[in-house]
Amino acid sequence: MTPRAFPSTPSSGRRVRSALVVALAETLTDREWSILATVNRLRLVTGLQLERLHFAELTGKSRSVVRWRVLKRLVDAQALTPLARRVGGSLRGSAQLTYALDTAGERLLRLRRNLSQTKERIRRPGPIGDRFVAHTLATSELYAQLVERSRAESFTLDNFQAEPAAWWPNGAGGWMKPDAYLSISAGKFTDHWWVEVDLATEAVPTLRGKFLAYIDFVSLGQLGPGDVVPRVLVTVPTLERREVVASVVAKLPAPAEEMFAAVLHNEAVGLLTAELSEATHE
Template sequence: MAAFGGHCMSAHRISANRRQWLESRLSERDRLVLDWVARLRLATGQQLEQLAFDDLSPSSLPVVRGRVLRRLVDWNLLELVDRRVGGSAKGSASGIYRLTAAGHAIALPAAARPTRPYTDRFTAHTIATSQLAADLVLALRRHPDYQLATYVTEPASWMPDGLGNYLKPDAYLRLQSASLTMHWWVEIDLGSESLPALERKLRNYLGFVARGLGGPSGTVPRVVLVVTSDGRLEAVTTLLRRLPYPATDLFTVCLSGRAVVTLLAAFDE
């Protein structure tokens, strides 16, 4: 399988004594943080706050978050990629985290890990994909009738396309209510890809459907295109109108700030 973001991969090992030491000390929250970083590849401290610390009171949240993230870094399970996140975030909230080799051995023992630095473009795109997960988890705490049953990113989100290649959505997610399950592939569009390139990607999805292939759990997910500007929203909407059936049923486009609302509104369609 291709390397994450085009970077080289390496095997990783951890001694039995070191593993036993870590396993005996990791808390449930530690494991939750590692699990999310494993699934997302990169996550900011603020995103991890939404994913793994939101049950805490506002006064204790930053203290506990900082303590947990520092501990996981000190134990060489997480590493800081950089501190370029802007805004008012400080300390552990401002960093971007990924698993170390030891972190991979604990959270993803069967997978290889990237060893070269991520590019700025790859980092921005991955963090945007992680943000959707964080926004969903936070929103669903206020909407207990829905559950986020699955959220995985590349390459776990990829599917064989029947032609010897892969469909490569940025993420696959499964949302559930008491009576309905919604499957979605996610394409995060930061506007850096040309419209012809995006059209080729969308036609690959249409070809997948035309070949009668099944997606995860045998169901072909709908595809949500998450864009970041009104201009891109208009351009992608126009592109979708030019595509053949079943494009209007398969694809949904929305602004990033409306992604969670769009996904939940599909339950009422």
């Protein structure tokens, strides 16, 4: 799909009449509603991530062709908008684009929320820069990998919330602000995690301050989602950065050593599932 000249912000600013939104809602497939919900959950998602999440049952060339047609329809309907920039790599067309909710997509989700009387929040990013895009897509990739792994293995991804939906009151009038919260389960065991996606852009004092906020949360006797204190998964881009994170954690007061786990981005799902598996076999 040849990208249109959309701005770098997630909304084209074009008005969509209410009658058109209602008419569009009546034609959306379950797959299209699910795509809108995913983009709302994660804020930014690549075409390839959407393909892996919502077209996995298709094989061969048909998978990319159907994905192209569906995403083009949603873009043409102003439900999604692709960012002007691509994410890099050798992929062509819509797989390489990054998508956010557009005007009609936001209104469609609001309409569905009102009709179903749910409390689903509509989340659209503000002004977008390269650092924000990279950070948000790294969080989206963790979600995509978890969904893929859950299809193949015997665990369930019960919940995944990206920021700001993942934020939690800290008990002192402020907020814990992880990049994501997730819970996975197998049998009667459920693990709860807060996630910090580190791109090696923050200085050590900043990391220390961020990690201390979690220690303070425990010290105040607070509980997070699931009425537990989630552990904190820190995903990093390189082994060198993992050593930096480990050094910061080692100098923090208890229970830092038990609370934090640092792992490479592409090994995060393996750690999560290994921890859950260990609990189920204890």
